[in-house]
Amino acid sequence: xxxxxxxxxxxxxxxxxxxxxxxxxxxxxxxxxxxxxxxxxxxxxxxxxxxxxxxxxxxxxxxxxxxxxxxxxxxxxxxxxxxxxxxxxxxxxxxxxxxxxxxxxxxxxxxxxxxxxxxxxxxxxxxxxxxxxxxxxxxxxxxxxxxxxxxxxxxxxxxxxxxxxxxxxxxxxxxxxxxxxxxxxxxxxxxxxxxxxxxxxxxxxxxxxxxxxxxxxxxxxxxxxxxxxxxxxxxxxxxxxxxxxxxxxxxxxxxxxxxxxxxxxxxxxxxxxxxxxxxxxxxxxxxxxxxxxxxxxxxxxxxxxxxxxxxxxxxxxxxxxxxxxxxxxxxxxxxxxxxxxxxxxxxxxxxxxxxxxxxxxxxxxxxxxxxxxx
Numbered sequence: 001x002x003x004x005x006x007x008x009x010x011x012x013x014x015x016x017x018x019x020x021x022x023x024x025x026x027x028x029x030x031x032x033x034x035x036x037x038x039x040x041x042x043x044x045x046x047x048x049x050x051x052x053x054x055x056x057x058x059x060x061x062x063x064x065x066x067x068x069x070x071x072x073x074x075x076x077x078x079x080x081x082x083x084x085x086x087x088x089x090x091x092x093x094x095x096x097x098x099x100x101x102x103x104x105x106x107x108x109x110x111x112x113x114x115x116x117x118x119x120x121x122x123x124x125x126x127x128x129x130x131x132x133x134x135x136x137x138x139x140x141x142x143x144x145x146x147x148x149x150x151x152x153x154x155x156x157x158x159x160x161x162x163x164x165x166x167x168x169x170x171x172x173x174x175x176x177x178x179x180x181x182x183x184x185x186x187x188x189x190x191x192x193x194x195x196x197x198x199x200x201x202x203x204x205x206x207x208x209x210x211x212x213x214x215x216x217x218x219x220x221x222x223x224x225x226x227x228x229x230x231x232x233x234x235x236x237x238x239x240x241x242x243x244x245x246x247x248x249x250x251x252x253x254x255x256x257x258x259x260x261x262x263x264x265x266x267x268x269x270x271x272x273x274x275x276x277x278x279x280x281x282x283x284x285x286x287x288x289x290x291x292x293x294x295x296x297x298x299x300x301x302x303x304x305x306x307x308x309x310x311x312x313x314x315x316x317x318x319x320x321x322x323x324x325x326x327x328x329x330x331x332x333x334x335x336x337x338x339x340x341x342x343x344x345x346x347x348x349x350x351x352x353x354x355x356x357x358x359x360x361x362x363x364x365x366x367x368x369x370x371x372x373x374x
Contacts, residue, residue: 001309001312002074006070006073007070008039011038012038018370019370025359025360026341027346027349027352027361029362034366047111047113048109049105058087058089058091061089067086068086074112109148110142113309115298115301116318117294117317119319125285133268135297136270139301140196143199143304154266156184165257165258168258169259185246186243193229193267196227206300206304209300214292216327221293229265230249246265249265292324295324301313315340317345320332320344
């Protein structure tokens with residue numbers, strides 16, 4: 001996967017900009033608040049069709065403009081595609097692929113394959129279960145249309161079921177439709193459980209290898225899936241086994257759910273644990289170790305995507321060198337350089353060795369303008 005050209009119009013703080021990046025390392029150099037992360041967000045948006053940061057979509061449009069446009073030319077599996085997104089201030093979005101309108105954007109999610117690391121990824125280590133569920137949902141959705149579809153239907157079933165339980169608690173509804181919502185919750189919940197288990201199993205194997213490479217075998221990393229069900233190990237193997245386990249949990253918790261007016265079991269209660277040297281990283285790892293754990297997860301995705309799609313994704317690294325010692329910085333660059341097209345933001349070049357700088361393309365970012373520097 002390679003981004004050949006990128007054009008931005010009225011996106012964030014960019015009135016107009018375009019770049020033709022290197023197929024290997026691209027360094028985005030500039031002071032804080034100049035637009036480095038915005039440039040990465042433009043690439044990410046063309047992959048996921050949602051903002052990289054938690055904002056409204058219309059906030060991507062430059063202040064005072066009526067619409068923004070993003071255009072990318074990219075190569076994948078020997079073929080070249082042209083992708084364009086137009087987003088108007090009133091919220092209408094138009095997507096074209098090779099000048100043909102795209103009626104169902106979800107079918108294109110992840111087609112431009114991207115793995116992105118930002119400073120906020122530390123919430124994977126330090127944050128709440130909801131942060132780790134969001135990670136699972138985002139990354140698996142980029143790899144599986146079936147998961148994206150099931151996630152949307154599960155969320156709808158969960159919302160309707162919770163509304164019914166609350167209405168019953170308040171004496172405003174009967175439970176006549178509860179079996180229907182149970183069936184929907186179990187059907188789509190089982191798919192999510194199974195997909196998350198498989199994803200974490202594959203990611204765990206890759207993360208262990210990646211983490212050893214980044215730490216020169218000084219540390220081990222493990223991921224453990226904690227499903228939102230009262231199940232013991234070993235975890236269910238098949239989708240129908242997950243369905244049986246969720247249905248059983250719903251039956252056993254029926255009385256408590258009616259008293260509390262909410263659904264107590266399901267993928268919306270999932271979590272996963274990150275262990276360094278056998279200890280929970282959230283509690284015992286240093287800041288540098290936590291940053292390395294988050295990096296290992298993201299870099300493991302590179303290998304996972306490559307194994308599924310037979311080519312590595314584009315890698316976006318935003319402020320990755322904070323809290324990393326020089327040895328881990330070198331390990332990170334060595335890991336990525338021969339494999340992927342990489343975009344790295346930084347405020348100075350001191351973290352890069354001469355060999356990396358010699359082979360990289362350097363773009364200077366200043367107040368929403370981009371210039372290529374020799």
